[in-house]
Amino acid sequence: MxxxxxxxxxxxxxxxxxxxxxxxxxxxxxxxxxxxxxxxxxxxxxxxxxxxxxxxxxxxxxxxxxxxxxxxxxxxxxxxxxxxxGPSRFDPATARRVFRLAMSDYGSAVLLPGLMRRLRRQAPGIDLMISQTGREGMLSQVMEGEIDLALAVCPDAPQGLHCQTLFQEEFVCVADAATPAAVELEAYLARPHASVALRPDMPKEVDLALAAIGRSRHVALVLPHWGPATRVVAGTDLVLTVARRILPARPEAEGLRVFPPPFAIPGFAFQQVWHPRRDGDAAHRWLREAIMELGAEL
Structure with missing residues (x-):
């Protein structure tokens, strides 16, 4: 003893x-x-x-x-x-810390620019290490303590993890600028489509929504990154059905037409997920609050 x-x-x-x-x-x-x-x-x-x-x-x-x-x-x-x-104190202006975040290129494109501007302005001693994997991999890494925070669509996160919704997202269609401003379902299905998926065999919200009404589309291109997806369709007959916030600030300047889907596609909640073991960490709490504020601004 x-x-x-x-x-x-x-x-x-x-x-x-x-x-x-x-x-x-x-x-x-x-x-x-x-x-x-x-x-x-x-x-x-x-x-x-x-x-x-x-x-x-x-x-x-x-x-x-x-x-x-x-x-x-x-x-x-x-x-x-x-x-x-006494209470845990955290001064972002003087703190030095490395956080490991997991997010897709959608999360990186939507949240990371604003987050880095805020960190460089308010907490220059905080560094980020970003990794990318599938949803299940992210949640496993959170559970195992390999990452501090996951930013993802997690409707079925395991019990024992904290989930906080940052914003609600919706889908829009993107095509070449010569496309009409409104496209009916039959015209939509008659065109070839581009699709974004980390793996080609992953279920996609768009195809699940089409299957619910007994229809399907022809996917001519599957690519794993949101970033180049919108640039691919300009000058082609491809249609891309995509989360709205991934669009460039001025689609028309890039030769793109944006129009609503001609059928109902459920939106999704984009969330940050962390393990309760991080709850007592004042720096982690500050980072979560900063990300939550960015989500509200979006």
Whole structure:
């Protein structure tokens, strides 16, 4: 039995970061410590608790049964200590932090320019690392602590994650500028279509909406990125049915015509998703609030 006087309580903060990040380097970044210092602290924790705590499997650190048992007690203990010592303070003007965000190129195109302008103006010491994967991959990374925040369409996020809607999105059609301002369903279906999907076999909202009325379209082009999609259709007979906010600011200047879909397509909620373990992090909370404000502006 270790007496409290013999225990360095800073080790508990290191253990919290290691359990959240499951990666020594990322835990060191989170704690603003060197990697050797965190590795040394992990060695002391193992000796103190008589357990490996984190073991390497398949190239990743995985918590032991003892570590999983300790995690909720540790979180509660540190939460109470932080409450006792005063509210967490965060000054964006002086803070230094790296956040890992996951988003598609839709999220990057819609939110990232405004977010970076705000960060460079209000919090120049905050850096972002952006990754892209499918929806299921993003949610798994949030659960595992590999990313701090996911920005995505997540109607079926797992229980235990926090989801906050940033805005509601709707679909519009984009075609060459020579296209009429209103296109009937039969004319829409008679033309070839461009479609955006991370994988060609992924279900698409447009095709699901068409199937609901017993119709289908011919997709002549499937590409994985929203960015070039609108530029592809100019000068062709292609139609692109796309989320409105991905459009260029002046479509007509790029030889494009925008018109409403000739059938009902449900819109979607674009959300930010994070793990409750981040709730006590004042910097993380500030970032979420900044993104929420950007969503409201959009």
């Amino acid at each position: 270790n007496s409290l006087q013999s225990v360095d309580l800073n080790l508990l903060v290191v253990l919290e970061a290691l359990l959240a990040e499951r990666h020594v380097s990322r835990a060191a970044t989170r704690l603003n410590k060197s990697q050797p210092a965190v590795s040394h602290a992990l060695g002391r924790l193992r000796a103190l608790l008589g357990d490996p705590l984190l073991v390497r499997r398949a190239g990743q650190l995985q918590p032991t049964a003892r570590a999983l048992e300790l995690a909720p007690q540790l979180s509660e203990a540190l939460h109470r200590m932080r409450q006792l010592l």
